[in-house]
Amino acid sequence: MEEVKTIEDDKMLNYIGEVLENMPTGWLNLTTHRLDIYDESLAKTQFLDQLEALCNSNNASASALYELPTAFDYIRLGHPLSCVLEWAIAKSYNTKANNVISFSSETTPILAVLRKNLLANVNTQINYTGELPAYFDADVVKNIYGYKFELNKVESIEAVAAFDGSSIFVSQPNDICRFDLVSNVDFYVNIHPHLGSILLVNGEQNENYVSEIQHVRRRETIAMTPVNSL
Known part of the structure; x- marks a missing residue:
C-alpha cells in the first residue's frame, strides 16, 4: 500500500x-x-x-x-x-508515531531487530532490492554479534513472500520518508547515505519491538540529527 x-x-x-x-x-x-x-x-x-x-x-x-x-x-x-x-x-x-524511529546510523535499526530476535529465538529474513549497502557485511554481523538471519534479494517489495519470523525490507530510496507498505514486511528500513535511516514498524503484532529498538538507539547511536531531520 x-x-x-x-x-x-x-x-x-x-x-x-x-x-x-x-x-x-x-x-x-x-x-x-x-x-x-x-x-x-x-x-x-x-x-x-x-x-x-x-x-x-x-x-x-x-x-x-x-x-x-x-x-x-x-x-x-x-x-x-x-x-x-x-x-x-x-x-x-x-500508524503510531512510536512506530517510526529515526537514526543517524544506517545499520543500527537492522541490528536492533536482529538483537531482539536473537534473544527471542525468532528467525529473521532481510529482503532488499539491488545491493545492500557495502558497509553491511553479513559475515561480520553473524560472526561478531552472533546474529542469525538470511538474505533475500527481490525484484520489488511486492515479491517479498510470507516468512516464518520477522521480515525486514531494506531500501535506499531517493525520498527517505517514502514507504511502500505490504503485509509480508514487518520492518522497513529506509537508508540515506548522508542523513541516516528511518525504521517503520509495520503492524500491531510488532509493536512490542519498539521499546527495545529505542533502547538500542539510546545505547549505540543517536537519533537523526536536527539538521538532517529538516
Whole structure:
C-alpha cells in the first residue's frame, strides 16, 4: 500500500512548514533541553500530543512552540525535530508515531531487530532490492554479534513472500520518508547515505519491538540529527 495524500495530509504538511519557520532556535542548535517542562515517563508522547493539539487549532506561533514540553532531555535520545519528522511520517501512513524511529546510523535499526530476535529465538529474513549497502557485511554481523538471519534479494517489495519470523525490507530510496507498505514486511528500513535511516514498524503484532529498538538507539547511536531531520 502506497502513501495516499489527503486534505488532512496537506494541512499537516502546511502546518509543519509553519512550525519550521517559527520553531525555537534551540530545536536546531541545542544538545540538551529544558528540564522544567520535561516528564521523562512521557518522553516524546507528551510533546507530540500537545503538538498535535496545536496543529488541530492551527497554532504554530513561536510562543506556543516554545512552551511545548521537552521531547527528550538529551539529543542522543531524540529531540523535537526528530519527533516532528517521525510524527509526520506516521500520520502519512496511518500508524503510531512510536512506530517510526529515526537514526543517524544506517545499520543500527537492522541490528536492533536482529538483537531482539536473537534473544527471542525468532528467525529473521532481510529482503532488499539491488545491493545492500557495502558497509553491511553479513559475515561480520553473524560472526561478531552472533546474529542469525538470511538474505533475500527481490525484484520489488511486492515479491517479498510470507516468512516464518520477522521480515525486514531494506531500501535506499531517493525520498527517505517514502514507504511502500505490504503485509509480508514487518520492518522497513529506509537508508540515506548522508542523513541516516528511518525504521517503520509495520503492524500491531510488532509493536512490542519498539521499546527495545529505542533502547538500542539510546545505547549505540543517536537519533537523526536536527539538521538532517529538516
